[in-house]
Amino acid sequence: MTLSLSEVLEQIGQRAAAASRILAQATTAEKNEALLAIARRIEQAGETILTANEADLRAGAENGLSSALLDRARLDQKRIHTIANSVREVVHLTDPLGEVLKEWSRPNGLKISKRRVPIGVIGIIYESRPNVTSDAASLCLKTGNAVILRGGSEAIRSNMALADAVSKGCQDAGLPEYSVQLVPSTDRAAVVLMAQLDRYIHLIIPRGGRSLIEAVISAARMPVIKHFDGICAAYVDRAADLRMAERIVVNAKCQRPGVCNAIETMLVHEEVAHQFLPDCADALWKRGVELRGDHLAREILGGKVLPAIEEDWRTEYLDLILAIKTVRSLEEAIEHIETYGSHHSDAIITEDRVVAQKFLNQVDSAAVFWNASTRFNDGAEFGFGAEIGISTDRLHARGPMGLEELTSYKYLVEGTGQVRG
Numbered sequence: 120m121t122l123s124l125s126e127v128l129e130q131i132g133q134r135a136a137a138a139s140r141i142l143a144q145a146t147t148a149e150k151n152e153a154l155l156a157i158a159r160r161i162e163q164a165g166e167t168i169l170t171a172n173e174a175d176l177r178a179g180a181e182n183g184l185s186s187a188l189l190d191r192a193r194l195d196q197k198r199i200h201t202i203a204n205s206v207r208e209v210v211h212l213t214d215p216l217g218e219v220l221k222e223w224s225r226p227n228g229l230k231i232s233k234r235r236v237p238i239g240v241i242g243i244i245y246e247s248r249p250n251v252t253s254d255a256a257s258l259c260l261k262t263g264n265a266v267i268l269r270g271g272s273e274a275i276r277s278n279m280a281l282a283d284a285v286s287k288g289c290q291d292a293g294l295p296e297y298s299v300q301l302v303p304s305t306d307r308a309a310v311v312l313m314a315q316l317d318r319y320i321h322l323i324i325p326r327g328g329r330s331l332i333e334a335v336i337s338a339a340r341m342p343v344i345k346h347f348d349g350i351c352a353a354y355v356d357r358a359a360d361l362r363m364a365e366r367i368v369v370n371a372k373c374q375r376p377g378v379c380n381a382i383e384t385m386l387v388h389e390e391v392a393h394q395f396l397p398d399c400a401d402a403l404w405k406r407g408v409e410l411r412g413d414h415l416a417r418e419i420l421g422g423k424v425l426p427a428i429e430e431d432w433r434t435e436y437l438d439l440i441l442a443i444k445t446v447r448s449l450e451e452a453i454e455h456i457e458t459y460g461s462h463h464s465d466a467i468i469t470e471d472r473v474v475a476q477k478f479l480n481q482v483d484s485a486a487v488f489w490n491a492s493t494r495f496n497d498g499a500e501f502g503f504g505a506e507i508g509i510s511t512d513r514l515h516a517r518g519p520m521g522l523e524e525l526t527s528y529k530y531l532v533e534g535t536g537q538v539r540g
Contacts, residue, residue, distance in 0.1 A: 124304055128312045131267055132319030134297035135240045139265035141295050143237045147214040149292065150261055154210045157260075157288030158203040161253060164284040165199045171276035172249065179273050187377030187438045191247040192274045202253050202281075205499070209257040212503070215522050216263055230533040235526045237263035239321040242313050243507065244335060246271035246327035251508075252281040256299040258507055260289070262525040265298050267320060269313055271327065272305035279303065307334075314338035324520075326508045344516055346508035348435045348461040349379030351493045354452040354478065355395055356469035357388040363490065364468040365399045371466065371492040373406045377437045379509060380464045380496040384432060384442045386452045392445050393419055400424070403441060412443040432459040449474055453481050460484065462511050464493035485511055485518035 122130070142150075161168070172194040179189050194202075215235050222232035241264050245251045252268060259266040270278035282301035290296045302309050310331065314323060317340035325335040326346040336343055353371055355364045371382040387395060396419045400410060404423070411427040412420065424443070431442040432455070446452045456465050466488035467478040475489045486496040486509075496519065498506025503521025510516045516524035 124306060124308055125312055127304070128302065128309065128316060131297075131300050131302065132240070132316050134295075135265040135267050135300060136319045138295035138297045139237065139240050139263075142260065142263045142265055142298055143239075145263060145294060147216075149294065150214070150263070151210045153260055153289050153292035153294045153298075154206050154257055156291040157253070157256065157285050158206040160284040160288040160291070161199065161203045161206065161281065164280060165196065168199060168277060168280040168284070169194060169196070171280040172274070175249075175274050175276045184273060185438060188247055188273060190375075191377045192249065192277070194249060194277060198250070202250050205250070206253055206257045208499070209261050209522075212261065212522055214261060215526050220528060227537050228535055229537055232531045232533075233528050234531060235523075236529050238525060238527050240265045240267065240319050241525065242267045242269070242316070242320040242323040242341075244269045244310055244313065244323065244325045244327070244331065245508075246331065247273050249274040249277040249281055251326065252278045252301070253285060255507055256282075256285045258520075258522060258525055260294070260298060262522050264525060265295075265300075267300050267302065267313065267316075269302040269309055270305075275305050310334055311338045315340050317341045324508060342515075344508075344510050344520070345512050346379070347463070347511040349381065349463045349509075350384070350433060350435050350459065350461040351380060351382045351464045351466075352384040352386055352456050352460055353382045353466045353468065353493065354386040354446075354449075354456070355388060355391065356449065356452075356467060356471065356474055357390040358471035358474060359388075359391065359395075359468040360470055360490075361391065361395045361398075364395065365402055367466065367468055367490070367492050368399055369402050369406065371494055372403065372408060372441050373439065374492070374494055376439050378494075379435075380493050381437075382441070382466070382493055383434065383436050384444065384455075384459070386455060387416070387443065387445050388449075388452075389415065389445050389447055392416070396420055396443070406439070408439045408441050410441055410443055413445055415445040416443040435461070449477060453478065456482055456484075463509065464488070464496040466491065466493050485509060 218235045220233040243255045285299045286296050289298045324344045325332045410424045412424040417424045462484045464486045465484045479487050498519035507520040
């Protein structure tokens, strides 16, 4: 008898809940053994995963996916090796479970401690990038959480092949095979059904476009941590080292344009615009970047720059497109970022420490950079190992979500017979 999608998800939820109780009691050594087994399984299944990925890419091209989205979904032998090594890196990270965050005694003799514990079952809904499958699995396993994954249609075959390798790795190490489960459907209805599965899922994390995230928010019956738009900006101050600024801007835009921490807007102080923009624009054009600028930027760079419209300042291109705005002051740059940005990653390039500190203090983003590329807003680059995503929320996690962000806490209270009067 064929199960309906809601029945499939009910079954997945039940299995995840059962697995989470076992994972919560697993030792660090047991979890690390499972991670090493998963890494081995991923490498052993390399050809199978790549064959599945080729089918995804063909289907994506036929369906008109952009080059940036295809790049996000693309795997090769090097990326398979990187995925496996990312899982291995989590082995070397400190297990946060059981950490005593605080402990104290009360006048009545009660001893209270606040300790880290797993969240339980985490649901993750994501698009495009198949490495999220293994990243999510490794971090959730290390923190004693079961995880239910729902990937997008762009990489469904790749995700299924990776999830199969992960499940087999768990079994190799004696952990439940349902510790990590992938919803075997790209039907959009699965998103809503997952968001309503609060009997089993304790936290849901959507990663993807605005429509996906808004669908999850509107339907969710459990807490949601959003991995929202990456409308990131780099501000070139009048006191910037202009060669450094050019390197940072080119890296932040071109190193991998289809990711959330790539910049979409460059702000340039008017005092250095004539000196800075021509060389920087040439470097960007050589890499195939389309520039859209305000009046002064177009006056300096000529007709090759398209006129920027209001919508350009609030657009996440995820492609080789960059909007340029000239500003008269630091305050104007900050105002622009606060008005149009998504509070994800923003940078200032300047040699003026006072100006830099003002920018760092006043720009309200998850990560704010001084003389460094926004591309560093990444769990691995921060030393967290693999990441679940980059939260643009303020509670309970913000920025790259590593192990600590996948834990909760509980209070352990030890008495000697006390009763409350």
